[in-house]
Amino acid sequence: MTAYPLFTAQKPLRIGTRRSPLAMAQAQMAASALRSRHALAEAAVILVPILASGDKIQDRPLAQLGGKALWTKELERALSGGDIDVAVHSMKDVETVRPADYRIGAMLPRADVRDRMVGAPSIAALPMGAHVGTSSPRRAAQLLAQRRDLKISSIRGNVATRLSKVESGEFDATLLAAAGLDRLSRPDTGHAIEVDQMLPAASQGAVGIEALAARQDLQTMLSAVNHAPTFACVMAERAFLEALGGNCHSPVAALAVQQGAEIWLRGEILSDDGNEKYAGDIRFVQGDVGGPHKLAEQLLRAASDRVKALFGA
């Protein structure tokens, strides 16, 4: 058996996390999982909050700021520098193509994958011409595909800030991930939209724990808390995204679920204005990366040049 280091109050396992309340809540979940699985004392696992560059820039839409590395870069620098042992991420914020030095060694059991509408009970219930705040090209395109009359503008800030902007009337409504609201102890905020109506972002609802790939001891420790079905489904969604050449500018959605030995993957790509939408699904045996690639090819083949141009593939 590979031994992993014994962490103690004097030499604790240091978990790096972003400072937002959501990131801190997710890091607490990772800490609890590691403590209980490895019989570690409370003080033997500590959180190390780190300021991510994405958190310093609150006034521009994320899509203009150069991608998801914004959220992961500082934490990975801290891993390399030996300032932390592991890092916790929302898998949704982790870029698909990553430096080989780092490895997501574990994912926690996936939470509710749906989006929630805050400010109205459903998409259909939004008043004519309602002003919806979202900075997600996916959510914007999916809303416009169903309701061309909506006015959509960018909204930034953490979950609490966004909720306050609906409360104050700056926006009529916004969409947030159910998982984030639940983790912030707001299970009653908003109204869930079923995935048939709004397919979530790839990796939505999944939390990953990362360590240096070279740290076999830490990787072993992480694999003991990994939730294998979540890992398999999220990896399938990410393989689809990667095959599309999508990034955070691209309106793309994906959701995989495990059904016995098979993975059922649904995906869709849209034009920014929601006027075009190409959706499909595929079933494949777990671990077959050919499945996600096939679905991506199928959708790109059907797509107009305008939509293809939104993807790098």
Ligand SMILES: NCc1[nH]cc(CCC(=O)O)c1CC(=O)O
């Ligand atoms: N990009 C922000 C982000 N990254 C992960 C979550 C929610 C938690 C999750 O999906 O696991 C959110 C907020 C949101 O989309 O409402």
